[in-house]
Amino acid sequence: MSRVGWIRIAVIAIAIALLEASCRLGLIDHRVVIPPSEMADALVHLLISGQDNDQILRTFGIVVLAAVISAIGGFALGVIIHALPRVRQSLDPFFATYYAVPIFIFYPVMIVIFGLSAIPIVLMGVATAIVAMIIATLNGLDRVPQVLTKVACVHRMGRIATALLLKLPAAAPHLFTGLKLAVSYAFIGVIASEFILAPAGLGRVISDAYTDFDNRKMYALMLLLIIVATVVNMFLHAVDQHLAERRGIGKA
Amino acid sequence: MIATNRAADTVIILIVLLLAWQALHQIVGATALPSPVPTLAYLAKLVPSERFAENAWATLVCFFYALILSYGIGLAIGVWMGVHRLSGAVGEPILISLYTLPKVTLYPVVLLIFGLSLSGRVTFGAMHGVLPVALLTMSAIRNIPPVYLKSARTLHLSRWQTILTVLFPATLPEVVVGLRIGFTLTLLGVLLAEMFAAKQGLGFLIINAMQLLQTEEMVAVAVVLFAFAAVANALLLWIEHRLHRRV
Incomplete structure (x- = not known):
């Protein structure tokens, strides 16, 4: 690992150690934050006892479902919109504004329409994620070099062959960036919805633990979420970086 | 010409959104989703009312403090790391x-840490806004072409002259992108905080209306927030485009 990487690990380790020390020394009230070691301990016990494992699986299942719907749906919509320049032009202001609007304000509307079930949560996950995928698909298709289309002409390739053999691989790095965003946005959308109001799920369990002053459980589950989110994002980031380097625009 | 085209596109989108709203209303029924016309009529009554003014003011104050914190801390971290x-x-x-x-x-x-207080909501809003401001400020400073700094040195500019006449204008366009995203996310954070736990503010108004099944009020407040966010974003985007054209 590089020197910078080691320094980064040291910084994080020192931050955790400082938090641990201030909790143990009583600088931070035990009722506010518990020491990191206790969080980890609580998490291990919680996972072994299995009492909330079905809630955890439910939430991650919904995240995966929302991400898959967004990735496939966003790609399909992106391809369709790209083929219709006039529609695309009209949609430009919509895309520019979409992420500026706090779409969570529509979550209660979804609950009233679909009831307090998993459907509004999946929809919120898809709503936060799908537009990023559409934008990435449009970007990817825009950047397919002209010369590739000409090569296809020269070789008399059909439309489908051109799309599969030339356009798709050329757009792939952008599509992956979209996928990366879709996964992390779906994660945020699902967890935040569960937090505000949900019949079940990880967000609900954390919010219940908060209401019950059950700090051990609350911090254990927060730690779990942070670990999962960080690992997934780091993995996607690494693959993204690898693809970027291959197309020659990444950081060397 | 381009401006009228864009205006036309925006109008088209608004009409499509209204039609979609009406269609959804027809499908799910009036109790779940009121149709656009009664909701907008309700909105016209709601906005001048004192109850709305109080809650909107609460959200605005909270958002204002959170935004100052986001921008201040975000810029400081961004400049340092850049x-x-x-x-x-x-x-x-x-x-x-x-x-x-x-x-x-x-x-x-x-x-x-903060209890159910204004400072808690402000902190939560700022937590959302700080990161994009910091990340984009940092990349703006890193991406200054080295030739700018060289010419500043050739011209014997003093430290302050370099900062004011070279560094500041060169980084401004990208920093403004960060400020726009920070604006959006801070608003999101404040509203989420109000939706989860608060007794005032527009986020609270929406959740409260949902629990009382006052769908008209719920949708009306959502429309107000939607309009506020969209207009603010359009304004910041306009500034951004002007800056980019100048450079």
């Missing part, structure tokens, strides 16, 4: 992972 290369290299991946974290999970911690 100028000091090692800190930037060490800190960037940490900031990026914090950025992609669903920060809503950390709201109970904020609540435990």
Whole structure:
């Protein structure tokens, strides 16, 4: 690992150690934050006892479902919109504004329409994620070099062959960036919805633990979420970086 | 010509959204989703009312403080990490992972520290806004073409002259992008905080209306917030485009 990487690990380790020390020394009230070691301990016990494992699986299942719907749906919509320049032009202001609007304000509307079930949560996950995928698909298709289309002409390739053999691989790095965003946005959308109001799920369990002053459980589950989110994002980031380097625009 | 085209496109989108709203209303029924016309009539009555003014003011005050914190802290971190290369290299991946974290999970911690208070909601809003401001400011400073700094040296500019006449204008366009995203996310954070735990503010108004099944009020407040966010974003985008054209 590089020197910078080691320094980064040291910084994080020192931050955790400082938090641990201030909790143990009583600088931070035990009722506010518990020491990191206790969080980890609580998490291990919680996972072994299995009492909330079905809630955890439910939430991650919904995240995966929302991400898959967004990735496939966003790609399909992106391809369709790209083929219709006039529609695309009209949609430009919509895309520019979409992420500026706090779409969570529509979550209660979804609950009233679909009831307090998993459907509004999946929809919120898809709503936060799908537009990023559409934008990435449009970007990817825009950047397919002209010369590739000409090569296809020269070789008399059909439309489908051109799309599969030339356009798709050329757009792939952008599509992956979209996928990366879709996964992390779906994660945020699902967890935040569960937090505000949900019949079940990880967000609900954390919010219940908060209401019950059950700090051990609350911090254990927060730690779990942070670990999962960080690992997934780091993995996607690494693959993204690898693809970027291959197309020659990444950081060397 | 381009301006009229864009205006026409915006109008088209608004009409399509209204039609979609009406169609959804026809499908799910009036109790679940009121149709646009009665909702907008309700909106016209709601906005001048004192109850709305109080809650809107509460949200605005909270948002204002959160925005100042986001911008202040975000710019400070961004400038530091942009100028000091090692800190930037060490800190960037940490900031990026914090950025992609669903920060809503950390709201109970904020609540435990600050209680159900204004400072809690302000902190939570700022937590959302700081990161994009910091990340984009940092990249703006890093991406200054070295030739700018060389010409500043050739012209014997003083430190302050370099900052004011070279560094500031060169970084401004990208910094403004960060400020726009920071604006959006801070608003999101404040509203989420109000939706989860608060007794005032527009986020609270929406959740309260949902629990009382006052769908008209719920949708009306959502429309107000939608309009506010969209207009503010359009304004900031306009500034951004002007800056980009100038450079």
